[in-house]
Amino acid sequence: MNLRIKITQQRFHHLAVVLTLLFGGYAFTACQDKVDESNMYTFTGKLMSGYLETDENLSDFLYLVKRVKLSDASESKVYDLLSARGNFTCFAPTNEAVENYLDSLYNTTGYDITLTPDSTAEFIVNNCLIDHENSPALMSTEFMEGTIERQSFAGRFVTINFDTIAGGRTAVYIDKYSRITASDIEVENGVLHKVNKVVAPTTSSLSSLIEATENLQVFSNLLKVTGYAETLNASFRDMDYERNHPETGLGCPTETGETPVPTPAHRDTGFTAFVESDSVFEQAFGIVLEKENGQIINWEEVFPIIEQKCEEFYPDAKSDDYRSDENAVHQFVGYHLTNRSVAWNYLLIHYNEQGYGYRIPENLAIDVWCYYPTLTQDRILKLMEGKQIQGKRINRYVSERNWKNFAEVTVPREGILIHNDGDNAALNGYFYTIDDILVYDDDVPNKVLNERMRYDICDLLPEQMSSGYRRITAGSAAKGMNIPAGYHSTMHASSESRVVFLPAFGYSWANYQGDEYNIVGQYDVTIELPHVPYFGTYEFRIGMQNVADRRGMCQLYFGTNPKNLEAIGQPLDMRIYGENPQIEWEEDSRDDEDYNTEIEKRMRIHGYMKAPRYFGTGSSTATTDNFRNNNRVFRRIAYTGTFDPHKTYYLRMKSVLENTSTQLFIDYFEWCPKSVYNGVDEEDDW
Template sequence: MKNSKNLFSTLAVAVSVIAGGFLQISCLDEQHPGSYYTFEGETVASFLENREDLFSDFIYCLKESGVWGEMRTYGEHTCFAPTNEAMKTFLSEKGISSVTQLTKEECDTIAKTHLCNATFFCKDLQDGAFPYPNLLDRYLTYSTDSAINENGAFEVVYKVNTLSSIIERDDTVTNGVVHIVDRVVVPSNRFLPDRMEEDPLITIFNAALALTQMNDSLIAYMDPTYVSPAYDSLLICFKQTGRTAIRYSTGYETENGTFPDKRYFKFTAFVEPDSIFIANGINNLEELRKKAEEWYANGHDEYYDDPTDRRNSLNKFVSYHLLPMELSYNQLTTSQDYIKTNFVTWDAIDIEDWYETMMPHSVMRISYPKSGDRFINRKGAPKAARGIEFKGVRIWSPAERTDFDQTALNGQYHLLDEILLYTDEVRQNNLNTRMRVMCNTMSPDFINSGARGRFRATESDRYTTGFKKGFCKNVEYSDETQLWVRYRDQSFSCFLGDEMTIRGIYDVTFRLPPVPNDGTYEIRMFECTLAGSAYSDRGVVQIYFKEGDGEFQPCGIPVDLTLDGNNPKVGWIADSELSGESEILANEKAMRNRGYMKAMDSYTGSGSGNLRERSDCLRKILTNDYMYANKDYYIRIRLVLDNPTAVCPFNVIEIVPKSVYLGEIPEDRH
């Protein structure tokens, strides 16, 4: 059912100068919660109260925790309501008989675990993490299973954190939605390696994790040195539903920028079950050590006796399975239905992301092909023109494991259907391809903060995430730089929806992910307004490139970000205005001589036609350099002309081997 609600809106606007840049500031006065809405139906609270025989124990926890008032009035909430029977089972497992025997802190944990400040309907969800955290700032997971009901028919079972089934779903109330669950949701409070140690399916990998002491690298959780910016001291006073934010404009869009309250360290592990090792003749840890020596040292590992050495073959094997950010199944790549079904040309590309792993100087490619599965280091059919298809290693979906919750306090792990390797063969075959690196994967902090992948549900949900200088791994920037990761936009013409905005009198340096092989690479930068915007807030930038601790070298002359593709300095001509393939190729060559390329044709974004058909969507060629797989490389973007309101939108970096951009077979346009 649907219920109406009337919102009030009171907005005052001010202008302030922050960090050398002008930002538009807005204030929304806080009022008593009861004045926010006029209700015409049940709230979360009254829904539970009207069924007190089912939820009296959970109601007790909500009241003890102090969140009951919110459930009666304002906001948008998802409530996973455990029944009294579920609470009884939970209490019995704790060895107590009554909910009144719980401490106030325990009631607070139960209440806030089961509440999210956003509305989620089952029909809109995919296997993986919920889009927003619960009130404890933890991401619950969602999965589906099948079962035979009492009538002998198959039915879909919806689960929260694997073990709690939703027995009645999508009960709409005026301030959100209620899902009834048959078991209290109890997320693990153990660190990732401790949670993995409890899993009986992965004993061989766990033994290797302990022997290499890589488990010690997975126990960080919160940065004690991080302090969220003091908004009041920055003259920032925009408030909405308890949040404080900078309010600014990018082009024609106005957004609300917030900073994370905490800085988290989180992790993801990809793990072979014992059954996979055994199927490959590996029955114990010692046999895995011997195989790792074959895979990574050709049978002669001079560091064999010290598995903790990062050059040790087993250490390489284990650490390649680890990422320094938490990725649920639906966060491994872009997975929002709206984007993948409306904007992506599935027959042309796999949706994919590239991640640096915890093995020094290594990179992992995670693909999401049209089949719907997720793969590591797959080289799919769209790239088959450059060589045979390589399947890669398939990642189990949450629906394939229904008896164990694989999430931990500081991360989660996924099971694999084959042994995952980063050998010379994998690097030269599977990964010898164009690397299209999304900007929002370039730092673990973009992901662990929840900034990357946020999907704007409504026009009012325009929260971007800012990052403090010194607390953003792989990125360095000046005091006058403001760095913001935008929500994933369903209509803007950013490839796959991700975007970062760099603001102010900016000077920012990004460490690039490692390349898989030594060789010559072409580095490009794409953004739908990077080199094609009439907006006056774009500026002129100098871009630099460097290797390791060397000196930055300029990549040609400064780039004017306001140039449209139709400008003679760019030379873009629509394919439809050219007579056949020969003229299209000639135009592409002329653009390359000027340092530009047309955009990819595999994505549409807003408006009609794909990005290649738009003159304001361009790829800028930054440099062609020889790069080594065991070295670090950096890109620096510096504003040349001082303008405190300047903006540099940033979407994608492409790192392309010479065998692709100058190979016998022309590079595809996807």
């Protein structure tokens, strides 16, 4: 018998068993209020609930686990869930940890645990438990600095930190303050680690958390002056979605047939802020801050200096209204903010770039990048990381590379270093400190971003990134996730469209960054595209992976009015292979580069390009192949024309086939400026 339990959450505490896969086939059960006792284990080994019963030092936690309900309407408790099949990681607070937390919270000594309000009990229990669904629970040997992939029962991401304690020993901390004192207690349905403090993530908004951080007072004041503090106070969780979304939906027919697959448990929005510390401002701007009780008391003296610097950075911003996007201070602050809540180890995605192995993530390979929109003037941040880069950096400029291996040769602009200092995870986002003043100067659009820009489809979807579904380990068959109508604010599908997200991280798929969207039915999909960095001519390209018996054919539409887009070109046929006369693909010659150039020119006449060398099949040890000699994988030049950086463009993809089981495949897009595809030097094949 194989039971799969999926936990969802409403108002941080709404937990429900939603998907049961029964022996011999699949059977879906709707959201339940009671755990089915027929699904309980009958092992001789202990379950997590059984272990808690036997450990006297966890009796307070056990008491709370037995009290906390799966949902407001549930008859079952979290204890019942921990008595069922599953893969749970538990960071269980000791009795002393629970007692200290309650005493501190209620400002007393010897607080009576039986008086604990339900909300407090839920907070303690739900923040220390993670359901890994089909993936194994976490042993300490699998801990990595950063964020754990799955959210806690409370719908929050849990972070792992390492530090050295007395005797030179390495200590593991959960959310920075809860130290693991006993690890790797294996039970039949998971792994338990004891911690010396209750796992208690902040409930502050991002602007409030920045305000409470003593060395970020300049930026906190700038947030208030410009009105961005109110923006960063926004609620992060769509409670209407929490209450009303379907727990499952149909998957991709070729992967799961008509078997239900999960939907996202949450629809979150949020923000990430890249913030200079007070000392960076003091050094760069020549100001001297005077503080009392952590607050700046000479703000009226230092703000005019900061304002003058901002006006020098953005001389065309003439408004005196600090809340206007035409104001220099407003533009300065807005360029530090993006409308995606992104944890540290998701800021840049490593998967199948050349030389990288996803089972040894500490061994970085060639550069990876991600472009982030900001909250001002449609401006873009570029983040980079790789083995030649010391850390994660913003707006790094590489003017010369070795095109044999993509190695950096000349780097005129190192980029601003990003720090992960801890205590930076707010309810609705994250902040990261940076080591220099972040400005959108002329070199950013003209050099840093004057390049072929490749976006994974997930880069375009802020709700998916904020909800933690950017890079998730695939299930055993990569069965995917059904995306309900209205989930995305930047991708809209007709009611006849079945939208499925397929993650493949941890498996050897050929997708850029290990994921794709498959859309079936009589689909009609419109995607809001990111802005370009400067006015000019660009090629807009679509990454393709054709399959004769699965893919479909669609008409492309393009423009700035999503309700009235113009058709571009002939329908895009995703069933044909490279040898087709419509493409004229051939394998590269090993020793005749001139002939390879002719192949590329021939393909470009038909509006196609070979796949880039940059990525290949995902590998646990090191990606070494690429798809230039794969006759199913290439790029389609969908549109060539003038782009305005201050206009929003849309792509519509509408099926032209009657067969509703064929797929629309979406993996990645490219924007390539004319200076690259028709420049002095030939465009590289990476």
